[in-house]
Amino acid sequence: MSEKNAEVTADSPDARLAAYLQRFWPHRSHEAGTLRNLCCFLGFHLWAQPDYSSQAPRRAIRFCRWCPMVEIDGTRYS
Numbered sequence: 001m002s003e004k005n006a007e008v009t010a011d012s013p014d015a016r017l018a019a020y021l022q023r024f025w026p027h028r029s030h031e032a033g034t035l036r037n038l039c040c041f042l043g044f045h046l047w048a049q050p051d052y053s054s055q056a057p058r059r060a061i062r063f064c065r066w067c068p069m070v071e072i073d074g075t076r077y078s
């Protein structure tokens with residue numbers, strides 16, 4: 001497989017930043033139903049973009065409200 005996987009799980013500075021920021025984000029997977037789980041599974045996340053400029057200035061960071069997915073500058077971490 002030579003296709004690049006957009007969901008990077010390797011240990012990188014951004015992955016560590018994602019894990020760090022996830023602790024601040026109260027994601028609502030417990031409220032998510034089957035349809036929402038399916039949406040996340042298919043890549044249709046309910047993105048929210050809280051202000052993390054104090055922890056990570058000048059980064060494009062957003063979270064899914066239904067699962068622990070984090071996107072930093074277009075790269076997704078879970």
Ligand SMILES: [Zn+2]
Pocket residue numbers: 039040044045046064065066067068069
């Ligand atoms: Zn999601």
